[in-house]
Amino acid sequence: MAGSTGEPMIGTYHIVVGILLGIYIVLALSLNIITGYTGQPSLGHAAFFGIGAYSSAILSTRYHLSFWVAFPLSGFFTAIVGSMMGVLSLRVKEDFLAITTIGINFVVVAIFLYSDFFGGAFGIGGIPAPIFFGYKFTKPAYLVFVTGLVLLTILISSILLRSWLGLALEAIREDEFAAETMGIDTKKFKIVAFTIGTGLAGLAGSIYAHFMTFISPGDFSFPLSITIISMIVIGGIGTIRGAILGAIILGLAPEIFRPILEYRSLLYGGLLVLMMRFQPNGLLGHESFLLRRISLIRKQSVEWMKKGSGNDAYT
């Protein structure tokens, strides 16, 4: 990434980091729907990010479709593949599902890598920038677009959390068997969760491909899946605020710790162990240390204000 050249690139560098952070937030929030809300472990989310990216890349470079057509199509296509993984989750459960999703990640990357259709190891280059009413996307435009996608994902996540559908997904997470006994079609709802979650990851992939202009199989490999799941675990699984915080922390980490790049995995591992030991629900998850502090401060300030107004009433 830019920034180390010493030229006045600070602005651009920040915009690039912002765009990537936005993409990470969408990935974390979308996995949160599958793993956080519905409780279906997925360690292959990067595969769907990749399917979206490759779909968009192929549609726009080979079939010369406009970004505005390729973008929704790639989300749609990824959602279809994702719903198939949802069908799979009806057969394999819990730890076995986690392992199966790892396998899916490797298979998808291998298909990208070994098939000429997907450009093999060289990937696909020359992915055109979106054109908006004759105006070719520049970095700030990407940032605006990605921000819009982040807002859309937050909107979908919060609608889900407050809806009967979200309640049903939470019930499935807590106890699938009991949920079925309460009149919930658990099979259908699990597939729905996978479809929505992977579809959003596909959209993130599409914009990523156009922004990078060049993608290769390595961009969507298993370590990225681990990073995405680490984001929601560290931030607070099942919550919107947690997924966003986790994506920001782990998204910025490579920038901040660039000098000790070699030891990054060590750092992440250590971080995860510490989280499991001291904050198993994540930094902003339920009953977390930070959240308790915030609510304490809020309570104190409310009391303080009350006291103030009470004195006013007496004087």
Added chain:
Amino acid sequence: MPILETTKLSKHFAGLKALNEVDLKVERGEILGIIGPNGAGKTTLFNTITSVYRPTAGQVFFQGKPIHHLRPFEVAQRGIGRTFQITRPFKNLSVWKNILVAYGYKRYLSLKHVFGRYQREENNQEVLRLLQQVGLEEYKEVPAKNLPLGLQKRLEIARALALNPVLLMLDEPCAGLGHEESQELVNLIRNVRAQGKTIMMVEHNMTVAMGLCDRMVVLSYGSKIAEGRPEEIKSDPKVIEAYLGKEEEIA
């Protein structure tokens, strides 16, 4: 017409006849007790009726219609609510949300309603009424996992009632409870019946079962060995044999 009827209902697990041609009828408004020694097939009967298991042979009719080919969620939608022998609350959800999950059962079927908000005044009132009925209103915000067993059992009953069921199936509601807690639960079950619900329950505690049930079905090794009013069951030699063994063997 009986509310529920099974005809020659069988469930085999790799040669083990967990249920063997069981015929039974549950009449409207009664409390039917299912009793029998350990391993008699009581819970298997519950799971087969609620479609958790597919029957090996035989049929289940609910309100005159066959239900043995349905999925468990469809059985719940038709009006059978159940509880579990080992409680299965939605552990990390609050008591209030636990009830709400079941209360929303109709919304899960329509695309129009499933995206609607669940936090609405009319829903809250209905959930509160159910919580009051089982005496859990002060635990509304507590995560279900933090409730003691006795209250978890009540929560499960309230959750099953939220489905507005025609038939309520209770799998050992008093198992693991102390004397007083059992008594309270018995009162609750009577209360529920007084509202016009039909109840089918498995119960191990004989005093509880005898005091509560209108009729009983006795299972042993998967087969029905007796059926009748509690006082008839108490003196049935076949039942005594199933529980205590044959007299000659003892002597």
